[in-house]
Amino acid sequence: MHRTALVTLRHTATMSVRSQPSSNMAAFREILSKSKHVAVLSGAGVSAESGIPTFRGSGGFWRTYQAQDLATPGAFARDPSLVWEFYHYRRELVLTKEPNKAHFALAKFERDLELSGRKLSLITQNIDGLHQRAGSQKVIELHGSLFKTRCMSCGEVAENRNSPICPALAGKGAPDPQATAVQIPKTDLPQCHCGGLLRPHVVWFGEALDTAVLNEAEAALESCDICLVIGTSSVVYPAAMFAPTVARRGVPVAEFNLEKTPETYNFQFHFEGPSGTTVPEALGV
Numbered sequence: 592m593h594r595t596a597l598v599t600l601r602h603t604a605t606m607s608v609r610s611q612p613s614s615n616m617a618a619f620r621e622i623l624s625k626s627k628h629v630a631v632l633s634g635a636g637v638s639a640e641s642g643i644p645t646f647r648g649s650g651g652f653w654r655t656y657q658a659q660d661l662a663t664p665g666a667f668a669r670d671p672s673l674v675w676e677f678y679h680y681r682r683e684l685v686l687t688k689e690p691n692k693a694h695f696a697l698a699k700f701e702r703d704l705e706l707s708g709r710k711l712s713l714i715t716q717n718i719d720g721l722h723q724r725a726g727s728q729k730v731i732e733l734h735g736s737l738f739k740t741r742c743m744s745c746g747e748v749a750e751n752r753n754s755p756i757c758p759a760l761a762g763k764g765a766p767d768p769q770a771t772a773v774q775i776p777k778t779d780l781p782q783c784h785c786g787g788l789l790r791p792h793v794v795w796f797g798e799a800l801d802t803a804v805l806n807e808a809e810a811a812l813e814s815c816d817i818c819l820v821i822g823t824s825s826v827v828y829p830a831a832m833f834a835p836t837v838a839r840r841g842v843p844v845a846e847f848n849l850e851k852t853p854e855t856y857n858f859q860f861h862f863e864g865p866s867g868t869t870v871p872e873a874l875g876v
């Protein structure tokens with residue numbers, strides 16, 4: 592009862608601020624030039640422009656599976672070999688791709704801001720590490736990284752860019768629907784120095800975000816004076832809450848996306864098109 596009332600209240604509050612967002616780039620850049628702390632939230636759309644698939648939605652299959660079938664603790668417990676084949680494929684695929692103009696623009700913008708004593712907080716839902724490869728120094732990875740592992744026994748998190756990640760996965764992970772699972776024994780899957788089984792350090796469906804990472808993201812969003820939402824439809828929680836919360840604080844939010852999203856009308860600016868085009872123009876880099 593209480594919960595329903597709260598949801599209704601928030602819905603009403605959201606409705607009341609709806610208006611057409613501006614796509615005036617000059618007006619946006621004027622506000623951006625005066626900001627001291629810029630928060631950026633980037634999502635799958637930025638990666639998609641580098642050719643990185645999400646394995647979600649129509650056509651988003653690996654073999655006969657989608658991400659939500661394999662990116663779960665249950666799937667890993669049942670069949671760690673199959674899940675590792677999927678992640679091995681994703682890691683190897685990302686290594687063949689390059690950061691795009693949006694990634695590079697954000698990296699340069701971070702350096703430019705620092706030189707003028709200002710600050711960028713880059714929060715990403717992406718797990719491909721392309722922001723770092725483009726030169727971004729400080730990236731808050733909400734959903735973890737394809738290139739980090741976590742030990743199922745001792746919990747140690749470690750960077751891992753080995754290709755392949757272990758000898759048994761070499762040449763495995765073919766994505767076509769006819770490919771058969773290789774059923775690698777646990778002892779031949781990626782192992783920790785403690786002897787435990789390693790898993791990808793990514794947040795799977797049904798798992799909570801890392802508290803420290805979430806706190807860092809929330810702190811950035813609470814102190815920023817402008818927020819850019821790039822290539823995300825803002826439907827994945829809790830990230831979906833971030834930008835609307837910032838907007839309700841009265842801080843300008845600019846959305847960069849291929850299309851309008853459920854939140855578009857709560858934001859001050861909306862720039863439609865590929866982020867590789869709109870983001871460099873908006874940042875003036």
Ligand SMILES: [Zn+2]
Pocket residue numbers: 742743744745746747783784785786787
């Ligand atoms: Zn361990």
